[in-house]
Structure formats: structure tokens, C-alpha cells
Amino acid sequence: GDTITVKTLAEKMRINAGEVIKKLMELGTLATINQEIDADTATIVANEMGFEVQVKVELDKEAQLMMKEPEDDAENLRWRPPVVTIMGHVDHGKTSLLDAIRHTHVTASEEGGITQHIGAYQVEHKGRKITFVDTPGHAAFTAMRARGAKVTDIAIVVIAADDGVMPQTVEAINHARAADVPIIVAINKIDKPGADPEKVKRELTEYNLVPEAWGGDTIFVEVSAKEKLNLPELLEMILLVAEVGEFKANPNRAARGTVIEAELDKGRGPVATVLVQNGTLRVGDFIIAGVAYGKVRAMMDYTGRRVSKAGPSTPVEVLGFSGVPPAGELFYTVEDEKFGKQLIDERFTKKREEEFRLSAPKISLDDLFNQ
């Protein structure tokens, strides 16, 4: 992902690097002047120092036009399931928690359908759906954001109760904050003998994550992915945060969203798991993601069942793309297939020019004449 050295960041803000290092320390990151920090951490430091940081989004003009949707009238907006990502330090239980929730809250009949890993799934709790997206690492989260994709509504930061706050915990908190996503803290592994949830809470106060019982406004849930403890409580809290966030979309418009993952399947060709974020995607729609395009030939939900349409917050596997779109790429549908193909042609040309530019040796006029 994108990084910047402490020195460069300080220079850009015209602030003494020592001040930046001090601020980083306050935020839980120990850094030297020549150290590279990631874009999200840099954003937070800059924000704290009164600067506004713009994440650069490089889309071609046509795409920008297409992405600039007309605002949906309030009357057309409908409640949509919250989209949740689980982040945290390695081995604190992200995968276990995702699996535990899936196995506990997906009905038995659906369970048989889940044969392979899919990057996203839905569960139902008290009649309401929740979408979980497995971002395969914090870097992917940042990469998506850099492309202008905001996939997640709620971040669950997992912390092992026997280990406490670790570097990637802080990174996860920073990522969520930079993306302006509400955080739920899940203290995991409370079944372990060495578990000390209170210590974790004390540590987190340093990062302004303070439980309500202590006068703060952060939601904490103590769970065990292994023993499947308090998982319904966690889902309950997700729905509570979703209620406050009022996540809505208009199901009655052309679909757009983000590619979660994609691969070339030997039998089926390019297969992309996409998250529909607004509108409804239908079989037969002409879809574009980067330079990949095509008519949606078939769609499968997270259980592998064929579906003919997918509304807001729904993850689906899509068949019919001409190529494999990269994870994090935005997708949208166009009604006019001819216009869609024209757009793709322009993108191809641009991409080829870019590749040529990158591969060409760089020689300036000075180099040529001053030898």
C-alpha cells in the first residue's frame, strides 16, 4: 500500500518532525524520522494536527461521471444490511470468529452449500441480515479505500484477552478511524486461563476506546470463537450500531459496488465475488470493473445457490466477466452496451499507454546532452 516517511509528512505539513514523532507516540506508534508509515496512520496524524488529507482516487473521466450518481431521493431509500469487517492482530482470532459466526448462524440447509471459501457471507439475527466481508488483511482495506471504495460500515477489532493490544491492533484502529467507520471491540479467547479482559479495556483507553461502563461510548463484547460464547450478543451489538448508522440504499436502480475477490476458474472462466452496494444486480446486466466487462451470465449467493438478482449489501459470485478484475475494483452496470464497450476500449488504450510508459527507460534531455 501507500506509505510516507515521517520526515516527508512533517515537511508537507511544515511541522517539526519531532512533533510528528511525538504525536505518533501518543497514537501508539513508535517511529523514527526515516520510518515509513502507512497512509491511514499518516492521515490520522495529519488530522490530529489540523490538516485535511485527501485520498487520491484515479479513475478516468468517464468512470468518474458514471460513479457520480444522482442522489437518491429519501423516499427511495430502504434499510440495507450492515457490512462488517473483522480486523485485528495476527492470531487474535479473526478467522475463527468469522467461521464461528458463520457456522452458528447459517442454517443447516445452507451449510451444505458452503464448500469453498468465499470472501463474504450473510447471517440472519432476529430476522435481520448482516453481511460479513473477509478483507484478507489490513493492506487490502487501505487499497480499497485508495480506489475510492468504502466497503465496510462497521469494523470489529478483535483482541485476544490473553495477549492484549498489539501493533496490528493499533493499525486496525487507525484504519477504521481513517475510513470513519464505527468500531466494535470484540475481546476474544475469554475461555483461556490467562484471559484478562479488564486489562485489555485499560489498555484501550489509551486509544480513546472507552467502554460505556467507564463513561465512554465504545461497545465491547467479550467472546470466545472457540467455545462460541456471546456470539448472539456480538450480532445484537452490530445491529444496534447499524440502527444508529441508518445504512440505506436504493434497490431500484442500476447496480454498483466493489469487487471483493476474483480468480480464473478452470471450468467457469473468470469468477468474481462482488458486493452490491447500491441498486440491484441482475443476470443479463452489462457489468464493468476496471478493464473487465461482460454480461452477467449467472450469479451465486454465498451458499452457492443460483440467484437471478442481488440487492444492496448482498455478496454474490458473478460469472460472465471477460477477464479477472482486481480485488477492490469498483464495478457498475451500464444500460447501453455499446457505450459500455466504448468505455472499455478507452480504458484499454489508456492502460496500454501507461504500461508502455512504465516499461520505457526514463531519460531526460539533460541526460542525453550532458554526457
Ligand code: GDP
Ligand atoms: P487470525 O490470525 O486472527 O485469523 O487468528 P485465527 O482465527 O487463525 O486464530 C489463531 C489461533 O487462536 C488458532 O489456533 C485458534 O484456534 C485460536 N483461537 C481463536 N479463537 C479462540 C478462542 O476464542 N479461544 C481459544 N482458546 N483459542 C482461540
Ligand code: MG
Ligand atoms: Mg486469519
